[in-house]
Amino acid sequence: MSLKNNVPEGPLADKWTKYKSTMNLVAPNNKRRIEIIVVGTGLAGASAAATLGELGYQVKCFTFHDSPRRAHSIAAQGGINAAKNYQNDGDSAYRLFYDTIKGGDYRSREANVHRLAEVSTEIIDQCVAQGVPFAREYGGLLANRSFGGVQVSRTFYARGQTGQQLLIGAYQALSRQIARGSVTMYNRHEMLDLVKVDGKARGIICRNLLTGEIERFAAHCVVLATGGYGNVFYLSTNAMASNVTAAWKSVKKGALMANPCYTQIHPTCIPVSGEYQSKLTLMSESLRNDGRVWVPNKVSDAEAIQRGEKNALDIPEEDRDYYLERRYPAFGNLVPRDVASRAAKVACDEGKGVSKTGLAVFLDFASAIERYGKAEALMAGISNPSKEKITELGRAVIKKKYGNLFQMYEKITGENPYKLPMKIYPAVHYTMGGIWVDYNLQTNVPGLFALGESNFSDHGANRLGASALMQGLADGYFVIPYTIGQFLSKEIRTPAIDPNGPEFIQAEKEVKEKINQLMGIQGNQSVESFHRKLGKIMWEYCGMARNAEGLKKGRQMIRDLRKEFYSDVFIPGTNDEYNPELEKAMRVADFLELGEVMMVDALNREESCGGHFREEHQSEEGEAKRNDADYTYVAAWEWNEENPILHKEDLVFENVELKTRSYK
Amino acid sequence: MKLTLKIWRQKNQSSKGAFESYQVEADEHMSFLEMLDVLNEQLISEKKSPVAFEHDCREGICGTCNLVIDGRPHGPSQGTTTCQLHMRSFKDGDTIHIEPFRARSFPIIKDLVVDRTAFDRIIQSGGYVSVNTGQAQDGNAIPIEGNTAAKAFDSATCIGCGACVAACPNGSAMLFTSAKVQHLGLLPQGKVEHKSRVQKMVAQMDKEGFGFCSNVGACEAECPKEISIDNIAAMNRGFVGSMFSTEE
Ligand SMILES: Cc1cc2nc3c(=O)[nH]c(=O)nc-3n(C[C@H](O)[C@H](O)[C@H](O)COP(=O)(O)OP(=O)(O)OC[C@H]3O[C@@H](n4cnc5c(N)ncnc54)[C@H](O)[C@@H]3O)c2cc1C
Ligand code: SF4
Numbered sequence: 001m002s003l004k005n006n007v008p009e010g011p012l013a014d015k016w017t018k019y020k021s022t023m024n025l026v027a028p029n030n031k032r033r034i035e036i037i038v039v040g041t042g043l044a045g046a047s048a049a050a051t052l053g054e055l056g057y058q059v060k061c062f063t064f065h066d067s068p069r070r071a072h073s074i075a076a077q078g079g080i081n082a083a084k085n086y087q088n089d090g091d092s093a094y095r096l097f098y099d100t101i102k103g104g105d106y107r108s109r110e111a112n113v114h115r116l117a118e119v120s121t122e123i124i125d126q127c128v129a130q131g132v133p134f135a136r137e138y139g140g141l142l143a144n145r146s147f148g149g150v151q152v153s154r155t156f157y158a159r160g161q162t163g164q165q166l167l168i169g170a171y172q173a174l175s176r177q178i179a180r181g182s183v184t185m186y187n188r189h190e191m192l193d194l195v196k197v198d199g200k201a202r203g204i205i206c207r208n209l210l211t212g213e214i215e216r217f218a219a220h221c222v223v224l225a226t227g228g229y230g231n232v233f234y235l236s237t238n239a240m241a242s243n244v245t246a247a248w249k250s251v252k253k254g255a256l257m258a259n260p261c262y263t264q265i266h267p268t269c270i271p272v273s274g275e276y277q278s279k280l281t282l283m284s285e286s287l288r289n290d291g292r293v294w295v296p297n298k299v300s301d302a303e304a305i306q307r308g309e310k311n312a313l314d315i316p317e318e319d320r321d322y323y324l325e326r327r328y329p330a331f332g333n334l335v336p337r338d339v340a341s342r343a344a345k346v347a348c349d350e351g352k353g354v355s356k357t358g359l360a361v362f363l364d365f366a367s368a369i370e371r372y373g374k375a376e377a378l379m380a381g382i383s384n385p386s387k388e389k390i391t392e393l394g395r396a397v398i399k400k401k402y403g404n405l406f407q408m409y410e411k412i413t414g415e416n417p418y419k420l421p422m423k424i425y426p427a428v429h430y431t432m433g434g435i436w437v438d439y440n441l442q443t444n445v446p447g448l449f450a451l452g453e454s455n456f457s458d459h460g461a462n463r464l465g466a467s468a469l470m471q472g473l474a475d476g477y478f479v480i481p482y483t484i485g486q487f488l489s490k491e492i493r494t495p496a497i498d499p500n501g502p503e504f505i506q507a508e509k510e511v512k513e514k515i516n517q518l519m520g521i522q523g524n525q526s527v528e529s530f531h532r533k534l535g536k537i538m539w540e541y542c543g544m545a546r547n548a549e550g551l552k553k554g555r556q557m558i559r560d561l562r563k564e565f566y567s568d569v570f571i572p573g574t575n576d577e578y579n580p581e582l583e584k585a586m587r588v589a590d591f592l593e594l595g596e597v598m599m600v601d602a603l604n605r606e607e608s609c610g611g612h613f614r615e616e617h618q619s620e621e622g623e624a625k626r627n628d629a630d631y632t633y634v635a636a637w638e639w640n641e642e643n644p645i646l647h648k649e650d651l652v653f654e655n656v657e658l659k660t661r662s663y664k
Numbered sequence: 665m666k667l668t669l670k671i672w673r674q675k676n677q678s679s680k681g682a683f684e685s686y687q688v689e690a691d692e693h694m695s696f697l698e699m700l701d702v703l704n705e706q707l708i709s710e711k712k713s714p715v716a717f718e719h720d721c722r723e724g725i726c727g728t729c730n731l732v733i734d735g736r737p738h739g740p741s742q743g744t745t746t747c748q749l750h751m752r753s754f755k756d757g758d759t760i761h762i763e764p765f766r767a768r769s770f771p772i773i774k775d776l777v778v779d780r781t782a783f784d785r786i787i788q789s790g791g792y793v794s795v796n797t798g799q800a801q802d803g804n805a806i807p808i809e810g811n812t813a814a815k816a817f818d819s820a821t822c823i824g825c826g827a828c829v830a831a832c833p834n835g836s837a838m839l840f841t842s843a844k845v846q847h848l849g850l851l852p853q854g855k856v857e858h859k860s861r862v863q864k865m866v867a868q869m870d871k872e873g874f875g876f877c878s879n880v881g882a883c884e885a886e887c888p889k890e891i892s893i894d895n896i897a898a899m900n901r902g903f904v905g906s907m908f909s910t911e912e
């Protein structure tokens with residue numbers, strides 16, 4: 001299969017504008033007759049469904065949540081990027097494009113990323129018009145802050161809840177279309193299969209989560225905006241119900257899974273506290289501006305801390321290893337996410353971890369408290385301030401900057417981070433990989449589109465902070481409403497698709513059989529226990545550092561676990577009622593296949609790039625070594641029970657020069 | 665720590681529910697929902713039916729979790745959702761009562777799970793700014809004064825959990841509705857439609873069967889986002905104003 005990316009001709013900066021103005025259009029009277037299915041109501045899905053409804057299409061929108069407002073996008077904290085250059089600090093679409101390409105370690109498609117940077121500015125305008133309450137300066141204008149990996153201030157934010165405010169904006173736009181009748185909303189409906197007719201995506205099969213009924217839905221095309229698959233690791237910062245099922249079922253119907261091994265592991269999360277742990281909580285990246293990361297120099301000290309006999313304050317300065325400052329003097333504690341995460345792992349692997357489990361490092365604000373305290377005392381004209389006074393003044397500054405995060409930390413851990421350093425550890429956060437799409441965001445299955453975190457398109461091997469929200473809204477508000485016309489303009493003579501056609505009946509039958517199969521196993525182990533085991537395998541062999549031997553072993557372990565799942569899983573209740581255990585079982589079944597393809601992809605990629613670190617491919621100082629000669633391509637996998645099949649899209653860089661990232 | 669849980673079990677909307685007793689061994693570092701996970705694992709290993717409860721983000725922002733714990737929506741801690749509650753708020757040997765959010769407009773689906781789609785319909789009735797994609801002017805075209813922006817923001821932090829309704833003896837949705845009305849009405853972008861928005865949203869609220877507001881104030885006390893009851897007073901003023909308006 002040859003993968004055609006359909007990137008338009010012409011200079012990079014003109015491609016999108018020119019393409020938009022020469023695209024095929026669908027006339028209003030035809031739009032009214034054309035039906036579109038949108039699965040997902042996160043930033044990508046809600047913005048797409050609302051906009052397509054405004055344009056006059058008949059939209060059916062689906063979410064497994066009880067309301068479209070609950071999608072995982074709601075949890076995003078930090079912000080959203082846009083090349084507005086409101087700060088007059090030299091930002092531009094090109095600079096945002098360049099930062100994103102470089103941040104992604106040169107593994108994304110130039111034309112898509114440039115388009116993203118171009119439309120970023122319109123997103124902010126649209127959200128403001130909807131009433132999104134972004135942070136503002138004293139003069140009433142929009143405020144910005146900086147994020148990792150860039151030198152300009154282009155991140156817009158809404159306190160620590162940017163995702164919530166943006167999603168509520170999109171949800172309200174969607175609600176307006178629901179009220180107008182252009183969008184029909186199906187809550188608590190989980191897509192369990194894709195239906196193809198004559199090779200084109202024409203519908204989906206859903207389970208009504210309240211009644212267990214299996215329902216068929218038809219349309220002229222299908223848009224997936226179903227989020228990322230970080231929960232294949234069981235523990236992640238993703239919401240509990242985030243899953244890969246919609247994407248994976250589409251892969252099993254012929255779509256391709258691109259770069260599944262590219263996973264972002266965020267360095268500052270609250271560590272695991274015990275076996276019962278259900279999810280992990282992110283502590284914003286901004287903390288690394290003032291926090292210093294360290295572990296004890298001596299393993300014996302670390303062990304004493306692990307046993308609870310010592311705490312951080314018992315370790316004298318000379319016995320501490322501020323390892324990021326030592327290893328990366330130029331960037332220090334502010335190295336990019338992937339680098340910081342790996343360094344924490346190295347320290348803990350040496351036995352220097354600082355929690356009961358040995359899997360945590362300190363993030364210490366003592367120096368910052370002292371520094372700020374002295375400065376405040378000076379400004380207040382206090383001569384010879386006491387140590388206590390300095391601490392008091394310094395803590396007040398820290399509280400103003402990070403108060404809500406410190407409070408959140410204390411709520412979860414029960415420890416006071418003003419007195420003792422925080423304990424943090426890396427956790428799975430985001431998946432750059434996803435369904436393969438072309439420039440139109442269309443998959444290799446005609447009529448099937450993928451948006452937001454569910455596709456692979458814009459972040460290469462590593463995503464920069466505040467860029468996922470930007471991509472989700474770009475795809476939904478400003479890209480798909482245009483590009484979907486390239487497909488639909490050829491469908492204006494296609495009558496309404498019949499959900500009673502043989503392909504639909506067959507797909508429904510298969511879904512029912514699958515459910516019966518799972519319900520019929522009646523084994524002895526809970527769904528949760530399988531998910532947890534899978535997560536451990538993924539984390540151990542396909543986590544922060546990978547090697548060929550481990551990946552082969554991990555792959556076999558997943559295959560064995562899958563077999564065990566199909567012979568020993570226990571699902572209580574029945575399939576014709578509200579049954580969260582059954583929902584989970586179907587999601588875990590898909591994770592058990594995806595996990596294997598991630599191992600295969602990671603094994604295939606004989607290089608280290610972005611979030612993918614192969615131990616065999618590192619410099620003597622332990623830095624990542626990319627292999628541009630052999631791996632400047634997108635690896636898109638076709639599912640096959642025996643051996644997934646690789647398809648390649650070569651990445652061509654016409655505008656940027658490939659360089660090695662260095663933070664020393 | 666050893667706990668006794670008295671949990672409301674109800675097979676479906678039409679069946680009659682009752683409290684059932686369970687013993688569970690918990691750790692003080694667990695979250696409240698992780699403690700329920702442990703109970704469910706235990707029930708599943710005994711091939712019994714696990715307790716149905718809803719949750720998703722588990723960090724206090726999605727508004728999905730919704731338990732009444734010892735009589736209080738979202739439990740004993742101020743400004744905290746159920747999922748942010750930790751077991752160190754309880755003692756060894758405690759007995760804890762767990763019930764669903766109860767209100768006429770939130771029918772029970774199963775055990776602790778209720779249907780809150782009435783909230784979605786209130787938003788659909790007018791909780792938005794009528795602007796199509798692509799119609800927006802530059803984001804900085806209208807400066808917004810800091811105090812106004814901050815007030816609008818405070819109202820916008822509502823997570824749509826429904827604790828205000830569950831806490832209210834009348835089952836009123838006034839706090840939820842007024843928070844949205846104020847969020848949009850305070851901003852220049854939302855002001856234009858303010859009057860018609862108030863009328864439509866209040867009408868929908870009544871249609872859904874939510875009760876009237878008699879200024880009890882329980883909503884504000886139990887709201888995990890500490891949304892102020894001032895929103896209700898402000899909306900009432902807007903509502904009266906809109907009745908005398910000649911516009912639509
Ligand atoms: C804690 C946290 C903080 C973050 N902070 C930031 C940040 O500050 N800035 C930033 O840019 N990014 C951030 N991110 C990343 C960002 O939030 C996500 O990548 C983004 O929101 C994903 O949006 P989405 O629309 O693609 O998918 P989601 O929001 O995950 O939505 C998926 C939707 O699909 C539906 N769905 C899925 N499967 C099915 C199915 N089978 N049937 C029916 N419906 C289905 C779900 O119900 C849901 O509505 C953060 C992520 C996390 C975890
Ligand atoms: S007002 Fe408060 S209690 Fe009511 S729905 Fe909003 S957040 Fe929940």
Ligand code: FES
Pocket residue numbers: 718719720721722723724725726727728729745746747748
């Ligand atoms: S589970 Fe999201 S707020 Fe509690």
